Amino acid sequence: MKSGILAPAARPVAVKAESKWRKGLKKTWPLHLLILPATVIAVLFHYLPIIGLVMAFQDYKPWLGFFKSEWVGxxxxxxxxxxxxxxxxxxxxxxxxxxxxxxxxxxxxxxxxxxxxxxxxxxxxxxxxxxxxxxxxxxxxxxxxxxxxxxxxxxxxxxxxxxxxxxxxxxxxxxxxxxxxxxxxxxxxxxxxxxxxxxxxxxxxxxxxxxxxxxxxxxxxxxxxxxxxxxxxxxxxxxxxxxxxxxxxxxxxxxxxxxxxxxxxxxxxxxxxxxxxxxxxxxxxxxxxxxxxxxxxxxxxxxxxxxxxxxxxxxxxxx
Incomplete structure (x- = not known):
């Protein structure tokens, strides 16, 4: 067997898993598309605002922003x-x-x-x-x-x-x-x-x-x-x-x-x-x-x- 050529039985497990994942995605992509708007809304309104929690530890001033407001613990x-x-x-x-x-x-x-x-x-x-x-x-x-x-x-x-x-x-x-x-x-x-x-x-x-x-x-x-x-x-x-x-x-x-x-x-x-x-x-x-x-x-x-x-x-x- 030449180097760099793998027999079918010796294919890496990762390649098989990736191929299986792609086949599954082809069948279920409409379902993923349906949940995309809900996912975007959840990220925008539930996860991104978490960054604002840093204000609880600052004397936050809107004109100074997160990076220049005084830290008060x-x-x-x-x-x-x-x-x-x-x-x-x-x-x-x-x-x-x-x-x-x-x-x-x-x-x-x-x-x-x-x-x-x-x-x-x-x-x-x-x-x-x-x-x-x-x-x-x-x-x-x-x-x-x-x-x-x-x-x-x-x-x-x-x-x-x-x-x-x-x-x-x-x-x-x-x-x-x-x-x-x-x-x-x-x-x-x-x-x-x-x-x-x-x-x-x-x-x-x-x-x-x-x-x-x-x-x-x-x-x-x-x-x-x-x-x-x-x-x-x-x-x-x-x-x-x-x-x-x-x-x-x-x-x-x-x-x-x-x-x-x-x-x-x-x-x-x-x-x-x-x-x-x-x-x-x-x-x-x-x-x-x-x-x-x-x-x-x-x-x-x-x-x-x-x-x-x-x-x-x-x-x-x-x-």
Whole structure:
């Protein structure tokens, strides 16, 4: 055999792998082309902005840029825990998000169990459609509707309270405690219908023979729900509850931004809206970046923990 000429059996593995890859690419190039726009958008809006995190460690000035701005290290992170306003914002975020998670887990479960007891398919589907609809409306639209409904002057809710019960008008969106209540209740109203889908799917997967056996044993509908339906739903409830742990610092920017005002900053301002005001309105880009980075790191850790818990207790895994 002459040097430089390889027998077919002696071809390098890399050449075979490359040839196989090219053949596969010829078949799947339309699929790669389809995901190209999404890939470009993800790179532009999710990965390139990561470069801007360097502002958290600088006294960033837009006219100086990243390279000439003064380096201050962890100064902004120290200020995050020294300022009373930023500490209060963290507490507001935790309170609102925990209330949303707890109520957002409990309400869909209860409503899905009640809806499961409806025997008329037409009524059942009609109710499902009605409760799904708010999920597809943006908070820009719903925020405007809520502001009109809850207005002190002329709002239908305050008019009903005054005319029917003789109660003085309540400033729902101007009082901190009432604002939190409105935020949690409106979020549950918007999302519980869509959250029910996974629970209704779990209920649909219950073996009908279990209900028949329970009925033969004399179990009532309530007893069947407690002893048959709920245990069948428990694995998915555990998974959903553990995965929600990663959202502890996400109180809902869109909702609060469209509803809040300076009167409720003390109890309604959350991390995301605080970052927006610090950067866009006050021009303190470095401090806002530090707050956002703090939230992102904590959320990343919580997401990892939640997925580990979901795998441990619910046997749920993505990969």
């Amino acid at each position: 962890l100064q902004h992170f120290e200020a995050l825990f020294l300022f009373d306003e930023s500490v209060q914002v963290i507490w507001n975020t935790l309170i609102i998000s925990v209330l949303k998670i707890v109520c957002g887990l409990f309400v869909p479960i209860v409503i899905s169990l009640l809806l499961n007891e409806v025997r008329k398919n037409g009524i059942k589907r009609g109710i499902q459609t009605l409760v799904y609809l708010p999920h597809f409306l943006s908070w820009v639209i719903l925020g405007g509707i809520l502001i009109d409904l809850l207005s002190v002057k002329g709002g239908i809710v305050n008019r009903m309270l005054t005319d029917w019960f003789g109660i003085q008008p309540i400033f729902f969106l101007g009082d901190g405690d009432w604002f939190r209540f409105v935020v949690v209740v409106s979020d549950i109203w918007k999302e519980f219908g869509f959250a029910m889908i996974i629970y209704l799917a779990a209920i649909a997967g219950v073996n009908p023979a279990l209900y028949e056996a329970a009925e033969v044993d004399g179990a009532t509908r309530l007893q069947q729900t407690i002893n048959v339906t709920l245990p069948a739903m428990m694995p998915i409830i555990v998974v959903v509850a553990t995965l929600q742990l990663g959202n502890v610092l996400n109180a809902g920017f869109d909702q609060i931004f469209n509803l809040y005002n300076p009167l409720v900053y003390a109890k309604g301002d959350v991390i995301d809206t605080f970052v927006y005001r610090s950067a866009m309105l006050n021009g303190d880009f470095s401090f806002a970046t530090a707050v956002g980075l703090f939230k992102s790191v904590i959320s990343f850790v919580l997401i990892i923990v939640s997925y580990r818990l979901a795998y441990r207790f619910g046997n749920y895994r993505i990969f």
